[in-house]
Amino acid sequence: MEATIEVTGLRKRYGPTVALDGMTFTVTPGKVTGFVGPNGAGKSTTMRVILGLDSVDEGRALVGGRSYRSLRHPLRQVGSLLDAGALQPSRTGRNHLLWLAHSQGLAARRVDEVVERVGLTSAIRRKAGGYSLGMRQRLGIAAALLGDPPVLVLDEPVNGMDPEGIRWMRGFLRSLAAEGRAVLVSSHLMSELQDTADHVVIVGRGKVIADVGVADLIESASGDRVTLRTGDRARATTVLAHAGATVAVTGSDTLTVSGLSGERVVALLGENAVPFSEVSAHRASLEEAYMELTRDAVEFHAAQEGAR
Amino acid sequence: MTGRDGFGQLLRAEWTKFRTVRGWVIGLVAAALVTVLIGLFGAAASNFSCSGPNGQPCAASTPPIGPGGEPVIDSFSFAHKTLTGDGSITARLTSLTAVSSSDGQAPVEDTQPWTKAGVVIKESTTPGSQYAAMAVTGGHGVRMQHNFTGDIAGTLSAKPSWLRLTRSGDTITGHESADGVNWHLVGTVTLPGLPSTVQAGLFATSPHHEEITESFASASGTSYPTLATAEFDRIDLEGTRPDDTWTGDNIGDRSGGRPDGGSPTGFEETGDGVTVRGSGNIAPIVAGRGGLGKTVESGLVGAFAGLIAVIVVAATFMTSEYRRGLIRTSLSASPRRGRVLAAKSAVIGSVTFVTGLAAASIAVPLVRAVERDKGHFAFPVPTATELRVVVGTAALLAVAAVFSLAVGTVLRRSAGAVTVVIVAIVLPYTLAIASVLPTGPSDWLLRVTPAAAFAVQQSMPEYPQVDAGYTPADGYFPLPPLGGFAVLCGYTALALGVAASVLRRRDA
Numbered sequence: 001m002e003a004t005i006e007v008t009g010l011r012k013r014y015g016p017t018v019a020l021d022g023m024t025f026t027v028t029p030g031k032v033t034g035f036v037g038p039n040g041a042g043k044s045t046t047m048r049v050i051l052g053l054d055s056v057d058e059g060r061a062l063v064g065g066r067s068y069r070s071l072r073h074p075l076r077q078v079g080s081l082l083d084a085g086a087l088q089p090s091r092t093g094r095n096h097l098l099w100l101a102h103s104q105g106l107a108a109r110r111v112d113e114v115v116e117r118v119g120l121t122s123a124i125r126r127k128a129g130g131y132s133l134g135m136r137q138r139l140g141i142a143a144a145l146l147g148d149p150p151v152l153v154l155d156e157p158v159n160g161m162d163p164e165g166i167r168w169m170r171g172f173l174r175s176l177a178a179e180g181r182a183v184l185v186s187s188h189l190m191s192e193l194q195d196t197a198d199h200v201v202i203v204g205r206g207k208v209i210a211d212v213g214v215a216d217l218i219e220s221a222s223g224d225r226v227t228l229r230t231g232d233r234a235r236a237t238t239v240l241a242h243a244g245a246t247v248a249v250t251g252s253d254t255l256t257v258s259g260l261s262g263e264r265v266v267a268l269l270g271e272n273a274v275p276f277s278e279v280s281a282h283r284a285s286l287e288e289a290y291m292e293l294t295r296d297a298v299e300f301h302a303a304q305e306g307a308r
Numbered sequence: 309m310t311g312r313d314g315f316g317q318l319l320r321a322e323w324t325k326f327r328t329v330r331g332w333v334i335g336l337v338a339a340a341l342v343t344v345l346i347g348l349f350g351a352a353a354s355n356f357s358c359s360g361p362n363g364q365p366c367a368a369s370t371p372p373i374g375p376g377g378e379p380v381i382d383s384f385s386f387a388h389k390t391l392t393g394d395g396s397i398t399a400r401l402t403s404l405t406a407v408s409s410s411d412g413q414a415p416v417e418d419t420q421p422w423t424k425a426g427v428v429i430k431e432s433t434t435p436g437s438q439y440a441a442m443a444v445t446g447g448h449g450v451r452m453q454h455n456f457t458g459d460i461a462g463t464l465s466a467k468p469s470w471l472r473l474t475r476s477g478d479t480i481t482g483h484e485s486a487d488g489v490n491w492h493l494v495g496t497v498t499l500p501g502l503p504s505t506v507q508a509g510l511f512a513t514s515p516h517h518e519e520i521t522e523s524f525a526s527a528s529g530t531s532y533p534t535l536a537t538a539e540f541d542r543i544d545l546e547g548t549r550p551d552d553t554w555t556g557d558n559i560g561d562r563s564g565g566r567p568d569g570g571s572p573t574g575f576e577e578t579g580d581g582v583t584v585r586g587s588g589n590i591a592p593i594v595a596g597r598g599g600l601g602k603t604v605e606s607g608l609v610g611a612f613a614g615l616i617a618v619i620v621v622a623a624t625f626m627t628s629e630y631r632r633g634l635i636r637t638s639l640s641a642s643p644r645r646g647r648v649l650a651a652k653s654a655v656i657g658s659v660t661f662v663t664g665l666a667a668a669s670i671a672v673p674l675v676r677a678v679e680r681d682k683g684h685f686a687f688p689v690p691t692a693t694e695l696r697v698v699v700g701t702a703a704l705l706a707v708a709a710v711f712s713l714a715v716g717t718v719l720r721r722s723a724g725a726v727t728v729v730i731v732a733i734v735l736p737y738t739l740a741i742a743s744v745l746p747t748g749p750s751d752w753l754l755r756v757t758p759a760a761a762f763a764v765q766q767s768m769p770e771y772p773q774v775d776a777g778y779t780p781a782d783g784y785f786p787l788p789p790l791g792g793f794a795v796l797c798g799y800t801a802l803a804l805g806v807a808a809s810v811l812r813r814r815d816a
Contacts, residue, residue, distance in 0.1 A: 052643045053636055053816040069643040072314060080640055086633035088329055095328035103321035103641040105314065143637070 002064045003029035003150035003182040009059035010049055012206075019045045020056065021206035027184045029150065032177045034197030034214075035186040036290065042206040043186040044082070047155050050184075051080050063151055075104045079144030080153040084136035089129025093120065093139045096128055097146060104147050114142040119168075133160040141172070152176060152183045158192055170196045190290035200286075202293055210293050214286065221289030222282055225258040226265050229278035239272045240265065256282060318642055318651040326655055329628075332621050336659060339617035339705070340667035346610025347671045351602075351678040370685050371593055371601075372436030372560070374456040375499075377688055379593045379601065382435035382456070383560035385586025386428070387575035388509030395547020396474040397427045397508045400488065401444045402467060402581075403539040406514040408532055418517055418534050421447030422591075422775055425512035425538030425584060426471045429480055431502060435560040438499045440480035441511065441590070442471040444538075451773070452482035452495040456592045459773040460495035475547070478502050488542065508545060509554070510575070512538040512586035520777060533587050535572055541581030560588060593687075595768045596782040601685040603783055604697050605765040607675030608668060611701050612734055615708055618664075619734070622656045622709035623725040626716035636816050645811045649717060653710045653804065660709040664702030672698055689767045700764025700789060707793075707800050708733055711758065714803035718810055732799070733758045740780040747779040751786040758799045760785070763792025 005027035012020040020042050027033045035043050048054040050061045052068035060067065063078050071077055087096055097111040115124045118138040123131065131139065137157055144152055157173075158166045173196055177183050187193055193200065193214075200217065202210040210217070230236045230253060237247045237255065245259040257265055262279055269276050284292075326332055374380040391397070404425050408418035426443030440454035442462075450462030450469055462484045470485035478498050483491040514536035521530075556575045575584045595603045629635040642648050672694065676686050689697075708729070716725035737759040740750035754760050763785035770778050778784040785792055 048636070048815070051636075051640045053639055055813075055815060068640075071643065074643055075641055078640075082636055082640075083633050086637055088325075088628060088632060088634060090331060091325075091328045095324065099321045099324035099328070100637070100641055102324050103317055105317045 003180065004062075004064060005050060005151060005153070005182060005184060006062045006065075007046060007050065007059075008061070010046060010056050010061065011058040012045065012049070012054070012056045018206055020049070020059075023059070023203065023207055025201045025208050025211050027151075027182045027201075028199075029182040030177055030180050031198040032173050032183045032185060032193075032196055034190075034193035034200040035184055035203070036190050036193065036200055037188065037203035037209075038294070039188050041188075041203045043188075043203060044155055046203075047080070047082060047153050047184075047186065050153055051078065051082070073104045073147065075100065075149065076106075076147035077149050078151045078153060079147060079149040080155075081137075081140035081144045081157055082155045084133065084140040084157075087128040087131075087136065087139070090127055092125050093128050093131065093135075094124040096139065097124075097143055100143055100146055106146060110146060114145045117145065118142045118172075134162060134165040137161055137165070137169070141169075150181050152181055154183070154185045156186055156188070158187070166192070191285075191287045194286045200290075202290065204294060217289045217293075218284055218286060221284035221292050223258060224261065225256055225282035226260065226262045227278070227280050227282045228255045228257055228265060228269075228276060229253055230255065230269075230274065230276040232274055235272070236269065236274045236276065239268055239274055243268050253277075315647060315651065318647055319654060321641070322648075322651045322655040326625065326659060332625060335617050335621035335624075336663045339614040339621070339660075340663050340670075342617065343608070343610040343614035343664075343667040344671040344674065346613055347607045347675040348678060350606070350609050351675045351682065354679070354682060354684070372434075373688070374436055374592065375438050376455060376457055377690070378457065379685070379687060380436055380456045381560070381589045381591055381593055382437075383558075383588025384511045384513035384590055385573045385575065385584050386430075386433065386507070386509055386511050386557045386559050387554045387582055387584055388430070388433070388507040388557065389545060389548045389552045389554060390505060391429065391475070391508040391545070391547045392505045392549070393547060394474075394476050395508070395545065396472060397429065397546075398470065398472040398542070398544040399427050399510060399540045400468050400470045400542040401426060401538060401540055404444055404446065404467060404512075404536065406446065406534040406536040408517050408534040415535075419446040419536075420515050420517060420534055420775070421445065422589070422773065423447075423514035423534065423536045424451070424590075425510070425536055425540075425586075427473050427509070428511045429473050429475055429506055429508045431499070431506055433507060433557050433559055438502060439590070440473060440482065440497050440499060442473055442482045442484065442494065443511075444469050444471070446514075448773075450484045450494065452497070453590070453773065454480070454497040454499065456590065457771065458497055459771075460497075462494040463492060470542070473508070475502075475506070475508075508548070510538070510540050510543070510582055510584050511590075512536045512584040513588045513590060514586065515589040515591075515775065518775070535585060535587045537583065537585050539578070539581060539583050541578075543582060554582065558586070589774075591774045592771050594771060594774050594776045594778070594782075595687060596777055601687045602676070602679045603687050604672060604676070604689050604694050604767040605783065606679070607672040608697070608701050608765055610671065611664075611668070611705070611765070612737055614664070614667060615705060616730060616734055618660050618705050618709050619712045619729045620722075620726050622660065622712035623716035623729065624722050625656050626652060626713050627720060627722040627725060630720040631722070639816045646808045649714075649804070649808050649811055653713055656713050657706045657710045661702050661706035664705035665699065668698040668701045687768060693767050696789060697765050697767050700793065703793065704761045704764055704796065707761070707796050708758070711796070711800040711803055714800065714807040717807035718803070733761075733796075735759075737762050743781040747777070747781075750780045754780055754792070755786050755795070758796040760787050760792035761796035763787050764789045 010020040010023040120138045158169045245257050248256045250256045371379040406419040406423040407415035409415040423446035424443040428441035430439035431437035449465035452460040470488045472483040474481045481496045482494040485491045514534040516531045518531045712729045719725045736753040736757040
């Protein structure tokens with residue numbers, strides 16, 4: 001099976017509320033695709049639609065070219081983790097995986113393999129009700145991996161994990177993508193996807209705002225801005241503004257300059273004998289890039305609503 | 309890949325789900341235990357004591373057993389002669405009345421619908437022995453009856469009526485006639501292995517006058533004997549020895565004869581006839597509230613409590629998936645939702661059936677042993693009937709479990725589902741059985757609610773020739789066993805249909 005997820009023109013409304021408004025994107029193999037947006041943007045609904053759990057008014061979602069509901073052994077093609085807390089508390093972690101394995105015609109041996117892979121061997125025979133959130137997330141990942149699927153759909157898998165768990169999850173997701181799987185990971189915090197996602201699908205209000213590679217996104221968000229560290233903020237601002245730059249104060253001794261190249265900034269400061277300690281090309285964080293994008297989207301919506 | 313299209317895998321998954329939650333397994337074991345224990349406590353707490361009149365020993369709680377194996381009452385006044393080989397007896401019954409008197413009051417006419425008198429050919433004077441009779445009854449015209457359970461209606465009802473029985477080998481033929489000239493065949497019956505020498509003669513008997521007064525939450529009954537007087541003439545016996553004279557016997561007389569000799573029963577020869585006076589009945593014994601016997605299903609009185617446990621387990625088996633959000637995991641593992649419902653139903657139905665079968669198979673013989681030990685008479689039933697009661701109870705529990713699961717699927721909340729199913733099954737059953745409601749509403753409840761399925765537990769048949777309550781409180785259901793069971797199955801099929809429909813349409 002081709003390891004892809006194709007989401008095309010999903011529309012869904014709950015009464016007057018529009019949950020999905022033409023959601024369209026594609027997830028390709030060998031990459032971690034981040035699925036980012038504020039809470040209520042339609043991420044979880046889209047994931048449930050992909051997994052055949054929710055119906056849509058329009059559009060379709062295909063996994064490897066087929067609708068999820070037509071799959072005979074779906075867990076062998078798509079592994080998913082929607083809610084790590086969805087466990088029968090009195091059932092042991094191992095028995096939870098065991099019934100899932102039986103439903104797909106998988107042997108009990110497979111359960112032990114995935115448990116070992118997520119590092120839950122010591123706790124697996126305990127009741128799931130006593131698991132910490134991090135252990136539940138690991139159990140959920142184990143369940144998703146049970147059928148060795150080429151496609152993974154994970155809803156907020158690091159939510160509630162401790163820093164060590166988050167670090168483990170990042171590396172784990174990267175290794176899954178490196179095995180050639182298509183990995184779709186949602187988060188409402190862009191920072192969680194830093195150093196994890198190769199590609200991000202940014203959504204708001206039920207549709208895609210940006211569908212872009214992480215490298216390109218940071219590139220464009222950084223623009224041709226220059227970070228300047230100087231002891232004389234006032235003179236530096238005057239000189240650079242005079243030369244036609246836009247200057248923003250970003251710290252007690254730092255300015256962000258746009259409209260001039262780094263070389264030109266150094267030359268101008270030297271000509272006017274303004275002291276400075278550092279001039280560097282500005283590199284935006286993923287979070288900043290995200291904020292920039294969504295700010296536009298939010299303003300757009302605010303303007304729209306103001307016009308009503 | 310096992311199973312047709314992976315359904316076997318789904319069954320296995322649901323079975324694993326069930327057995328790995330200890331609460332559910334314990335719940336079913338508890339269902340079996342309460343079923344057995346309530347039956348046992350009921351039997352252990354009961355007592356039976358019996359003493360005869362005037363300090364004589366009790367006539368035993370064990371009634372005679374008829375040729376068909378059923379307990380019978382065989383009590384009547386019999387004027388008879390010995391009949392050897394083939395032959396016949398003919399008589400004209402000119403008058404039949406019955407009287408009752410209470411506490412020394414003057415007797416008043418009190419003919420019962422099944423007061424009866426006529427001619428009879430009987431294997432011997434031993435109670436329970438084979439017989440065939442042609443009788444005129446108080447309210448049901450001429451009847452040909454044999455071996456307690458056989459009852460064929462004749463056409464006459466006026467008196468006088470001519471009655472005739474003809475014996476040929478094992479076969480007895482009954483005729484009736486209004487004028488002694490034109491005879492009409494009522495029936496032909498076989499008394500297998502009837503000996504060559506039998507007793508032929510005239511009989512009269514009349515059952516107790518019974519009244520049951522029902523009010524809300526209570527029922528009280530009064531019962532007192534009646535005495536039939538039957539006058540016969542034109543008596544003709546063929547096949548008796550010529551010198552044989554009438555012998556009188558009070559068959560099945562449990563009073564042992566009155567010491568004062570004032571017994572009103574017996575016979576006397578009049579000018580050209582015979583008058584017979586008798587009290588009692590010739591009929592199968594029916595079970596009932598006031599009866600002294602215990603039925604097979606009395607060992608299963610605890611089934612309603614087991615049913616409650618089963619309902620809770622079955623509903624929770626589904627609603628817990630909704631409560632935890634586990635339903636999404638289940639449906640993403642098996643996107644064809646109807647099959648998930650089918651697999652879950654099959655698993656809960658099967659485990660409940662096995663549990664119910666174990667509980668009923670243990671409860672019935674155990675409770676019967678305790679009841680016998682306590683001196684109760686245990687109504688014998690055919691093995692097939694006992695099997696039907698036991699297997700039927702297990703099937704009732706199993707189908708009710710599936711019903712509960714289906715309701716749980718629709719409502720998604722265990723409290724709501726358990727309440728609905730208990731109100732649908734357990735409540736009507738309890739109201740009807742515990743004499744809380746009068747017979748009318750009880751019968752109605754046991755026809756239209758899923759509680760109708762408890763009819764599978766009824767082991768005693770109703771006899772049209774025996775007047776009795778036949779109410780749910782007596783253990784008699786308005787619907788036949790399979791009919792009542794079908795009502796529950798109908799409700800369950802409906803609930804499953806609705807459950808499958810909403811499960812398919814609803815977002816998980």
